[in-house]
Structure formats: structure tokens, C-alpha cells
Amino acid sequence: MTSPIPESRNREAVLGAVRQALRHAASNPAERDAPAQASRSALEFPARGLFSIPAPGEAGVQRFLEECAANRTEVIQIGSEEQASAVLIKILESVMGLEPNPAAIPGAGPAGNTAVVAAGSEGLYVQDAPALRRLLSPLLENLSGRILWSSATACEENRAAGLTLAEALVAQTGSVIVGSDCGGRAASVLPELHIVYARASQIAPDLETALASLGGASANESLFDRASMASVVTGPSRTADIEKLLVLGAHGPRRLIVLLCMNA
Amino acid sequence: MNAARQFRHAARAAAQDAEIAGILRFNIATYDAAVALGRGRFLDWREARRRAEAIKRDAIAQLDRYLEEFERRIIARGAAVHWAPDAAAAREIILEIARRHNVRRVVKSKSMVSEEIHLREALEQAGMATLETDLGEYIVQLRNEPPYHIVTPAMHLRREHIAGLFHQKLGTPADETSPEALVRAARREMRQRFVAADLGITGANFLIADHGLVAITENEGNARLCASLPPVQVVLTGIEKLLPRLADLALFWPLLATAGTGQPITCYNSLLGGPRRGGEPDGPRELHIVLLDNGRSRVLADAAQRELLHCIRCGACLNACPVFQTIGGHAYATTYPGPIGAALTPLLRGPAYDHLAYATSLCGACAEACPVGIEIHHQLLRDRAQAAAARRRPWSERLEIRALAWAAAKPRRFERAGRLARRLLRLRPQAIDGTRLDPLRPWTRYRQAPEPPPQSFRAWWRQRNSPPAPNSMAAEPPS
Amino acid sequence: MSLESSQERWPAAAGAPPEVALFIPCFVDQVTPEIGRDLVTVLERLGCRLRFPPDQTCCGQPAFNAGYRQEARALMRRFLDTFGNSEAIVCPSGSCTAMVRGFYPELAQSDPALAAAARRVGERVYEFSEFLVRRLGITELGAAFPHRVAVHDGCHMLRELHLKDEPRQLLRRVRGLELVEIDDAERCCGFGGSFSVNYGMISEAMAARKADALEAAEVDYVTACDPSCLLQIAGVLARRPGRVRTLHLASLLARGLASA
Numbered sequence A: 001m002t003s004p005i006p007e008s009r010n011r012e013a014v015l016g017a018v019r020q021a022l023r024h025a026a027s028n029p030a031e032r033d034a035p036a037q038a039s040r041s042a043l044e045f046p047a048r049g050l051f052s053i054p055a056p057g058e059a060g061v062q063r064f065l066e067e068c069a070a071n072r073t074e075v076i077q078i079g080s081e082e083q084a085s086a087v088l089i090k091i092l093e094s095v096m097g098l099e100p101n102p103a104a105i106p107g108a109g110p111a112g113n114t115a116v117v118a119a120g121s122e123g124l125y126v127q128d129a130p131a132l133r134r135l136l137s138p139l140l141e142n143l144s145g146r147i148l149w150s151s152a153t154a155c156e157e158n159r160a161a162g163l164t165l166a167e168a169l170v171a172q173t174g175s176v177i178v179g180s181d182c183g184g185r186a187a188s189v190l191p192e193l194h195i196v197y198a199r200a201s202q203i204a205p206d207l208e209t210a211l212a213s214l215g216g217a218s219a220n221e222s223l224f225d226r227a228s229m230a231s232v233v234t235g236p237s238r239t240a241d242i243e244k245l246l247v248l249g250a251h252g253p254r255r256l257i258v259l260l261c262m263n264a
Numbered sequence B: 001m002n003a004a005r006q007f008r009h010a011a012r013a014a015a016q017d018a019e020i021a022g023i024l025r026f027n028i029a030t031y032d033a034a035v036a037l038g039r040g041r042f043l044d045w046r047e048a049r050r051r052a053e054a055i056k057r058d059a060i061a062q063l064d065r066y067l068e069e070f071e072r073r074i075i076a077r078g079a080a081v082h083w084a085p086d087a088a089a090a091r092e093i094i095l096e097i098a099r100r101h102n103v104r105r106v107v108k109s110k111s112m113v114s115e116e117i118h119l120r121e122a123l124e125q126a127g128m129a130t131l132e133t134d135l136g137e138y139i140v141q142l143r144n145e146p147p148y149h150i151v152t153p154a155m156h157l158r159r160e161h162i163a164g165l166f167h168q169k170l171g172t173p174a175d176e177t178s179p180e181a182l183v184r185a186a187r188r189e190m191r192q193r194f195v196a197a198d199l200g201i202t203g204a205n206f207l208i209a210d211h212g213l214v215a216i217t218e219n220e221g222n223a224r225l226c227a228s229l230p231p232v233q234v235v236l237t238g239i240e241k242l243l244p245r246l247a248d249l250a251l252f253w254p255l256l257a258t259a260g261t262g263q264p265i266t267c268y269n270s271l272l273g274g275p276r277r278g279g280e281p282d283g284p285r286e287l288h289i290v291l292l293d294n295g296r297s298r299v300l301a302d303a304a305q306r307e308l309l310h311c312i313r314c315g316a317c318l319n320a321c322p323v324f325q326t327i328g329g330h331a332y333a334t335t336y337p338g339p340i341g342a343a344l345t346p347l348l349r350g351p352a353y354d355h356l357a358y359a360t361s362l363c364g365a366c367a368e369a370c371p372v373g374i375e376i377h378h379q380l381l382r383d384r385a386q387a388a389a390a391r392r393r394p395w396s397e398r399l400e401i402r403a404l405a406w407a408a409a410k411p412r413r414f415e416r417a418g419r420l421a422r423r424l425l426r427l428r429p430q431a432i433d434g435t436r437l438d439p440l441r442p443w444t445r446y447r448q449a450p451e452p453p454p455q456s457f458r459a460w461w462r463q464r465n466s467p468p469a470p471n472s473m474a475a476e477p478p479s
Numbered sequence C: 001m002s003l004e005s006s007q008e009r010w011p012a013a014a015g016a017p018p019e020v021a022l023f024i025p026c027f028v029d030q031v032t033p034e035i036g037r038d039l040v041t042v043l044e045r046l047g048c049r050l051r052f053p054p055d056q057t058c059c060g061q062p063a064f065n066a067g068y069r070q071e072a073r074a075l076m077r078r079f080l081d082t083f084g085n086s087e088a089i090v091c092p093s094g095s096c097t098a099m100v101r102g103f104y105p106e107l108a109q110s111d112p113a114l115a116a117a118a119r120r121v122g123e124r125v126y127e128f129s130e131f132l133v134r135r136l137g138i139t140e141l142g143a144a145f146p147h148r149v150a151v152h153d154g155c156h157m158l159r160e161l162h163l164k165d166e167p168r169q170l171l172r173r174v175r176g177l178e179l180v181e182i183d184d185a186e187r188c189c190g191f192g193g194s195f196s197v198n199y200g201m202i203s204e205a206m207a208a209r210k211a212d213a214l215e216a217a218e219v220d221y222v223t224a225c226d227p228s229c230l231l232q233i234a235g236v237l238a239r240r241p242g243r244v245r246t247l248h249l250a251s252l253l254a255r256g257l258a259s260a
């Protein structure tokens, strides 16, 4: 700031007003304290017992799949890494059919082109992580020059898809949690398609557990010591601002695909 | 025209508008059905509300501590925290940040606090093109209107209205009314502006003290884009948005989504810990958080009314309110319409908005809908008590109440006054019923008045229970 | 302060019906005394010994609702003096019952003795249907009323006193009566005290929606436990072509007893 003094005065003005308000009000008998006493344990575990939560393991996977179906996340269960690569290439082929938008994508070829990612300015934006390098290694030839690694560049407009890992998955809500260490902030929101490569063992039964793992066991194990932002993503981007009708792909991805590796 | 009269005119016009009534009815019926399903996902909705209330009560009771904890932790990750005592200070802080970075183009996500301080107008006046990117907000910005509803800004519009607007402003085909196509067109238009923006502004739904995080809830992804693409980001929010712990979101995210739209959880719930870290490919180089007071600490100072600060701006009370359903959002002419706006605005913005606390039947549907258990209708009564105690009410009302209290102070007096009033009313000729000559016009203009009965209950009771005695006071002669 | 339903506090007491002090709201006394008379009919039929403390006037709700707490407090003191010794106080208005039970404690909070008196009286005041069903444990009165009847849930009944089923329990036992649940039974009729005259245009639109629902359900009568709601609904119905009539629950039962 050009003038630091008013800023600190502002701070004192606001905090001082808050402190004084609290002191002033504390003596007022009108304050109802019953509800606050009522739920001491609720303050400890705010969501506990309020939702039906699957048991860990098989039930968690099942619930995750159900919730994803409801929120329009497409989940593809994968047995092995080779299989994952094969599925991925199929998806990338079909990406060509994902609204080729000639106005926005100069040089977009007609659908049915045999090249995997043909559109000139497009490309696959990928979080630079060993698991994803392995996943893509069989495809490098088809994709040559069309992969943009997060270690080299930021995700920009007109990428065909973003491919990332996840911090965790949530069975309760069918959510995928992506941090900014998953290829940055834009990789999972800017492209029309977001593909997540995740393991079934990453599924947390509920939000409570997932949030606890983000926060870390102690203050310096927090996700936020290595990532500046995280998003709990529950299905593809959507809006119902027009006559309450659901439309996918409002600002973010129109499709969200999870490649879910079933073996640990 | 003062705010009270303006309100009366706007309310009358809206109450007579059959088209808007139909639109609101349809929207709210759809919402109600979704919320009923959504609440069903909670094993115990009432317990969820009780806990949310307890958590907010704790957050507000120790607000100073939690604010400082939040500040300390997020500053440690490189964010800057600014404190704004009022709207002018908040605008100045943000303009100063923008000027320092030579900002020309601003993208904004939805933030009722930014409406509260009229931020967009200030930025535009300073020559910065400012785009609302939430679809509903974008629509009302194109129409040059304030949002109609705090969660559903374009609730008052049919798709034909939006199609016409987009045809005119974006050049979509005149007959293109499919929501998909309209959303596509808006997305395309806004993408260009996102990519070119120098500053992103978002609100916050919650501030998390124990980890120093800003939590933003949305469905579209525009807030995430505002936090990803521009080189500088500002988060503008009120000081009351604190939650003590990250764990609280396991309750508050589903609660807000359920009450707001009926969703189990909204599509994107983001947590901001700071500006871009070293090694990250994108994200703003600077993150500024502006904490706004603007009257909130005044509300905090009143222990009986401070629960109004528990509000998480879910919009449920608006949808539940029969007055909102009748007059809509614009008639209020406030940032926050509906029950919560009616209760809060007189406290935040002063006596000019006293009338809002009186423009309600106090039915309590709002409190029943509120996911954090704010007894909004009782707060409206407390607003009224403040207005009356400060002698801000019309003299005529004061006189009426005084007269009633005077008459009711003595049973004899009460009975005589009642008898006299009934006699006089029985003289009221039917011909003037509902006309300007009718002393009962405020009532009879809209509905029929009952016939004044010849005998009060107490007179009847006396007559019935004591044998008639001549010259006794017992029997009230039928008049 | 949400009020507990009386269900837990007052288990249905067997034995002789208690002496009852009638709390006749000012509005019933002066504008709709027939509701008071019908209340008397029903309670006497059940064997209650009735008393009408003649010093009662107005509980103070109009002043309280308009924000004039000082004026309301004076009327509260009168009320507490008048009814302080009563064991059971019965009122044919959910709204006025809620004033005494729910709002008096807040109104009295600056004076601990007064607040204690308010709570004591608040525990002894009953809304009419609540008194019958919860305190006396009676739902069967032997009444007959062969009509289609809808219930309007008054806001104070529903959201302050949490009484929804009590009037329905009584109606279900009335011979020949067809109880019809309407859309929006819980929706406010738009009365709201001074609101109805200060903002008549909003109030009327709210009442119109209630009238629409009643007419759509083709009921003969709408009943409620609040005279003021009924006045509002009747006033709007009277200016429409439909044929729905209003009747307080006590009046409905009194008529049903007469014709049984």
C-alpha cells in the first residue's frame, strides 16, 4: 500500500469495534446460551451421525459410484495401468466429438479425423507426475507434441482436456478433491474435459475424513503447505440460472471423467 | 421519495403483477421440491441445524480471536489482509490495489458484499471494465439491474427474456431460447474476458480460522477461474463469515447446498490458502483479503440481535417468505431482500429502512427454513422495538397504541371505549364501505369488515351469570 | 425462544376437569364475542367450572408487535395480576396464547420477579384445542358436523406453540365431518396485525392465495384456532364469488354439539 498507516488504523478500528461489542454484549442476559451448551460434542465432530456414511472398503467404492452417477461424473473402473492407457486413448479420440467449436478453435478439423488430438491449437494439459508420465508413455507417439506438462507451462484456453491426479475422493458425495499441486489451478476447471486418474484406495468415506486428511495430522502436514488452493469437485460445472433448468459446462468442464484404478 | 414510500409503491406494483407471480411460483415450487429431497439426505435435519447454530454462536462469540487467527495463518502463506470499517474504506482499498497494478479489466464472481459496497460501480467509474461472471449476475448486469435474489439473481426472468437480452447484446439468434445454447453463448463471451482480465474479485462463503483458509462455494466454476487466471485476486467478505475449524465444513457445505438449492453439495467448494506458491504453474501472484465491517460490529454489540450475523446467505428464508413471494426481490431496494434483509437492513443501514421490519406478517416461515436456526421473525420484532423506542414511528401509530394502552389500563374504561367504538361503527353506512370516506378503509379497501356485535363477551357473561337486577351495570343494553 | 409443545409438560390428566379461567382476547371480547360464547358452551359441556376474571382487558400483543414494549409491559403486568392465581387459563386464540407463553418472558426479562411470574402464568395458559387434547385428554366430544372442512394453521399456533395435530384430532372425531387437507395449509393468511392495514396490498395478495387453495379444495368451511386469521380470510372470501365459510374451531364444535 502507498499509505500503510491508515491500513493499520483500519485494522484497529474493526478489531477494536468487535472486541468492544463482545465485551459490551457479554453482560446482556438476553443471550441464549442453552444451544451452545447443548452440543459440546457436536462442536468436536460437526457432521458426525448426520449422514449415512458407507463403511470403508467395498461399500465406499459402491457409494462413490452411485453418487458419481447422480452428479454426472463419469467413472471408468480400471484393472491395470495398461488398461488405463488403452481407455485413455479411447477417451482422447472421442474428445474430438466434444463440440468441435470452429468459432473458438481456429483450425479445428472435422470430426472423424484419425489423429488422436488433431486440432492445431489444442493439446492435452497434464499434471507432471510420475504416475501420469507412466500412464501416458504408451501414448507418447500418438500425442507427440500435443502434451503440455504442468512443469513447463500453465494451462491455457483451448486445451482439449486436463489430466490430473486427485488428493482424495469422497464416497459420501461422489467428489474429487484436486489441489493446485495437481497441475495448477486451471487444469481442472479451464478445459471442457477434466480427466482424473485416481485409485480406489483414495476414497474417503465422508467429508469429515477427507477434510481431516487435507488439514493433516498436525499443522505443518496440511495440504496447504504445499498447495495454495484446493477444490472439492462434485460433478461437471453446472448452472440452473435459467428457469431452474440444469445445464452442464457453465464455466468449467462439461465432462468430468474419473479413471478409477481398482487395485491398490 | 423516501425509501418507505418507494417501497410501498414498488410492493403494490409487484403484488399486482401476475406474470412475476407466476414466475416466482414456478421457481419456488421447483426449489421446494429439490430442498425436500435434499433435507431427506440428512439423517436428522433438526440436529444439523442445532449444531450449525451452536458452531456459529461460538464463532460469533469469539469473533475477534478467530479473525486474528485466520489473519495470522493466511498472512503466513503470503496473502495480504485488509480491514475495512465501512464501504468507502473497502472500495478505496480495492481501488488502490487495482491502481497499483494498472488494472484495466476486472472479472468478478458472485459476492453480495460487493453489491453492498457498490464495488462494480466504483471500479467502472475508475475506468476499469468489470464483468460479473456468475451467469445470473451476468444477466442482471446486462439488464442494468441489481440481483433479484441473493442466490438466484435472475429468478424473475423467463428464458424468453434472457434469449431476447442475449440476442440484443451477444447477437445470438432471436429464436434461440434453449438454455444450453444461451449458456454456451455466455460462456464463450465471458471466456475471452477471463483470459484478458488483470484482476479477479471473489467473495467468500466462509473463512476458516484454524487453517487460515477462504472457502468459496459455487456451481459454475467462474469463481475458480477468477482465482486461477488473473495475476491478482481480491477476496471481499464480511467479518462475520468465520468458522472456527476446517472440520466445520463437513456440516456447513452440505447444509448451505441443501438450503440454497437442494443439492447434496454444490459442484465446486474451493479452499484458498494463499497466492500462487513457488513451483505452481498458475494462480494469482497476489492475494488480497478485504474484511468488511460496515455496521456488523454494531449488530454484534446487541446480544439479542447478534444472531443475525449467523446468516450464511443461503436464500432459504427468501424462498419461504410469503411477502417475498408476493413482492419479489427488487421492491425491497436493499442489497439483502426478503426476511433476512428486512431484519438486517435497518440495523446496518439505519432508520430509513425501519419500514421493512413492519412490512411482514411475522409468520415465522423464514425461521423455520433457516438452516442455522436464526429466529428471523423475532429479530424483526426487536427491530420494531428499537424503532418505536427511538420514537422513529409515525405519530399516528404512536397515538393509536397509546390510546389502546390507555383504554386497556382499566377494565371499565376498556368496556366503555369498546361499546362506543362499536356503536359508532354500526353507524357506518354500507354505501361508503371501502371508499375514501370509510373510516375503516385501510381494512375495507381490501376485504370486508365484520359487523360490530351489539354485545361484548364480558357483558354477555355478566348478564348470564348474575340474575338481572334493575339499574345494575351488569347488563349491557344491546345498542 | 421456541416453545415446547405442551405434550411433554402436561400429560393428559385424568380426574375431575379443573376450574378454568377464561382468557378472552380483547379482540374476541369486542369483535367476535360469539367465539367466546361457543368456547363457554364446549368447556361447560366437558364439565369445566368456568371463571371470567373481569379485570382482564388486552394482553398487550398489539403494542408489543408494533414495537411499543413499554406499553405492552404495562398490559402484561395487568394480565399477570389478573391471572396470577389461576390453575388453568384457556384462550380461544393461538396468537394470544403465544404472546403470554412465548413473548412475556422476553418482555419481562429486565425484572427477574416479573419474568418468574410470566413463566409461571405461561405454564398455565392453554390454547383451546391444546387444553382439550393435551390437558383434558379429550378428543371425542360427540359432535356432528356433516361438512367438508379444511384447517388453516395459524402461524403462532404452528410455529410458536407447535400445535398442528391438536385441532385435527378433534375434527377427526366429529361425526359426518370430512377433514380436507388443503395446499398451503401452513401458509400465512396475511393478517399479521397492523401489517394487514399498513400493507394491505401485500396482505390481500397473501389472503387471496389462501382463498384460492380453499376454493380449489371445494370445502364448505375453513376452521382455525385464531379469530384474527379467520377475520382476514372471511373478509377476502366475502368479496369473492366462492361459497367457503369460516368458523372458529370452538364454534364448529359448539354447533356440532347442538346438532348431535
Ligand code: SF4
Pocket: B259, B310, B311, B312, B313, B314, B315, B316, B317, B318, B340, B366, B369, B370, B371, B372, B373, B374, B376
Ligand atoms: S437468514 Fe437463514 S435462511 Fe435466510 S439467508 Fe441467512 S442463513 Fe439462509
